[in-house]
Amino acid sequence: MTDKTSVDLTGAPETMLATLYAKALDAGASDSVLHDHHAAEIVAQIDYDWANTGIKPANAPSVALRSKHFDTWAGQFLAVHPDAVVVHLGCGLDSRFFRLSPGPGVEWYDVDYPDVIALRERFYPQPEHHHLVAASVTDPAWLASITSDRPTLILGEGLTMYLTEADGVALLRRLVARFPSGELQFDAFNRLGIRSQWTNTVVRRSGSTLHWAINAPADILDAVPGTRLLAWVPVFESDAFSNLGGGYRVMAAVMNRVPGVRTMAQFHRYAF
Numbered sequence: 001m002t003d004k005t006s007v008d009l010t011g012a013p014e015t016m017l018a019t020l021y022a023k024a025l026d027a028g029a030s031d032s033v034l035h036d037h038h039a040a041e042i043v044a045q046i047d048y049d050w051a052n053t054g055i056k057p058a059n060a061p062s063v064a065l066r067s068k069h070f071d072t073w074a075g076q077f078l079a080v081h082p083d084a085v086v087v088h089l090g091c092g093l094d095s096r097f098f099r100l101s102p103g104p105g106v107e108w109y110d111v112d113y114p115d116v117i118a119l120r121e122r123f124y125p126q127p128e129h130h131h132l133v134a135a136s137v138t139d140p141a142w143l144a145s146i147t148s149d150r151p152t153l154i155l156g157e158g159l160t161m162y163l164t165e166a167d168g169v170a171l172l173r174r175l176v177a178r179f180p181s182g183e184l185q186f187d188a189f190n191r192l193g194i195r196s197q198w199t200n201t202v203v204r205r206s207g208s209t210l211h212w213a214i215n216a217p218a219d220i221l222d223a224v225p226g227t228r229l230l231a232w233v234p235v236f237e238s239d240a241f242s243n244l245g246g247g248y249r250v251m252a253a254v255m256n257r258v259p260g261v262r263t264m265a266q267f268h269r270y271a272f
């Protein structure tokens with residue numbers, strides 16, 4: 001008999017177990033990037049074959065650094081907009097709300113599929129100003145429940161590649177049209193990243209499929225009226241990556257020399 005929680009997820013929702021596990025492993029490392037003790041505590045409470053995620057101590061830091069990167073960008077937005085709305089798309093079991101601990105002026109919405117939100121309800125407290133939205137991000141209906149009179153941060157980490165281009169563009173257009181001003185922050189894979197998805201253990205083992213290739217900011221600027229580029233950072237060039245250990249630095253230097261590979265994964269930031 002175990003009192004751990006069983007999870008039965010497949011496809012895109014299952015991938016959030018891989019990112020959770022990566023953050024848990026990172027939290028236990030002496031040179032932790034993210035110090036996400038929430039991830040470690042939740043992993044300990046879930047009955048799951050974590051080896052199946054394909055995440056190991058060697059690749060965990062690359063997941064943690066992506067989260068760290070978006071913590072930094074999100075923190076910058078909240079520092080300027082203490083009255084913001086945050087719409088955290090495809091949140092999984094990520095603890096960003098608790099890591100950033102925004103002030104009482106911020107209304108924060110964590111959005112993911114109902115099965116994932118049910119797990120969030122089990123593992124996290126539900127503080128004031130924090131809201132859960134159990135829906136596909138592509139369903140236009142949930143947007144009506146979000147406060148829409150403030151500067152708004154729309155953040156999707158590890159999400160865009162799971163959407164079709166048509167769904168992703170429609171989602172971004174809907175969001176930009178709904179809120180008065182704000183930022184879009186998300187990561188993306190280019191065409192090579194989508195085509196080589198069979199090499200991505202997390203994707204393969206979850207049985208999910210990647211669809212939307214974003215090759216450069218022009219893909220967003222042309223498709224989503226009202227957006228203005230603030231930053232575009234190939235992941236291997238990000239500060240967070242170069243701050244990691246020697247092995248990662250060597251890998252980044254090699255990756256940066258190969259066209260297509262250099263921009264395989266990128267961080268995007270737009271104002272609207």
Ligand SMILES: C[S@@+](CC[C@H](N)C(=O)[O-])C[C@H]1O[C@@H](n2cnc3c(N)ncnc32)[C@H](O)[C@@H]1O
Nearest residue numbers: 012013015016019090091092112113136137158
């Ligand atoms: C790779 S995980 C990333 C989770 C989290 N953002 C993190 O970084 O730990 C992808 C997440 O996107 C969610 N997702 C994918 N497509 C979605 C959709 N159409 N609607 C809502 N959530 C979606 C999955 O359920 C999953 O939680």
